[in-house]
């Protein structure tokens with residue numbers, strides 16, 4: 001057997017796009033691929049899908065080399081890779097059920113088997129009731145769920161999700177994220193995202209691509225809670241407050257701060273840094289949440305005049321507005337068995 005790497009292994013150079021990246025996604029895990037705009041994330045996904053031909057390197061999908069090694073090139077439709085982008089791109093003239101059945105039909109399934117697969121995957125994404133609609137009769141979130149069903153109905157070995165939630169409004173985003181959370185379990189997936197909530201909720205590992213190169217790859221929550229790259233630090237500009245098997249994610253504007261030594265409401269912390277810009281005062285404080293190892297930094301954004309009462313080194317009470325926070329469950333905990 002020539003290749004024994006399950007999951008996904010990629011080591012490619014695409015010179016025209018400034019990409020020279022390598023990473024491995026273990027079988028059944030999700031890697032969140034993060035990075036600034038234009039740094040090459042979609043190019044990496046396209047290289048896996050067979051839509052871009054790298055200048056050199058190797059792509060191995062579930063143990064099969066699909067690019068590299070003695071000029072080997074498996075065309076996109078034979079790679080067992082499905083790619084879902086920001087928008088659903090359903091066939092407008094086909095009803096929902098036919099859209100989903102198209103994937104197994106193209107892979108050679110007979111009509112009855114393709115219809116059964118479409119039934120199964122529409123049910124799995126919570127879209128069975130939409131089966132007779134046309135794409136223009138769907139909301140953005142419904143269309144993305146149908147597109148996900150179509151991607152999975154092709155029985156891919158690797159699923160590529162290129163910012164699948166970014167075009168959705170907040171409600172639909174949460175709904176599709178929750179569908180993804182159950183369907184990514186046990187699947188090999190690369191998820192391109194700019195949203196810290198996706199990383200914590202959906203990914204096992206996260207990698208930061210900067211200037212076309214992988215600058216950091218670690219367990220997802222670890223990469224966000226102690227960011228080692230400027231990009232991850234900015235991404236983590238969202239506050240993440242560990243809590244049991246997950247974390248609360250909230251913005252700096254949703255954290256209040258009381259300058260006091262007294263016990264009382266909120267969390268006890270110490271001010272690390274105070275800066276004033278653009279009519280706002282940004283205060284970074286260090287807290288030690290109950291049950292978490294070590295401390296985390298939380299950033300509060302307050303009216304500028306409050307900088308007079310807050311000083312580095314001072315004790316404070318931090319009061320997050322949890323009604324405005326997302327509660328995310330950490331995707332995979334270290335104590336859970338790996339497949």
Ligand SMILES: Nc1ncnc2c1ncn2[C@@H]1O[C@H](COP(=O)(O)OP(=O)(O)OP(=O)(O)O)[C@@H](O)[C@H]1O
Pocket residue numbers: 016017018035036037038039040041042043044
């Ligand atoms: N079809 C193309 N032909 C030539 N260059 C391209 C093409 N598509 C993208 N590029 C360039 O390749 C580089 C990487 O682009 P890519 O779209 O992969 O980045 P990205 O990280 O996915 O960006 P974003 O977060 O904005 O989607 C950029 O410099 C971009 O301008």
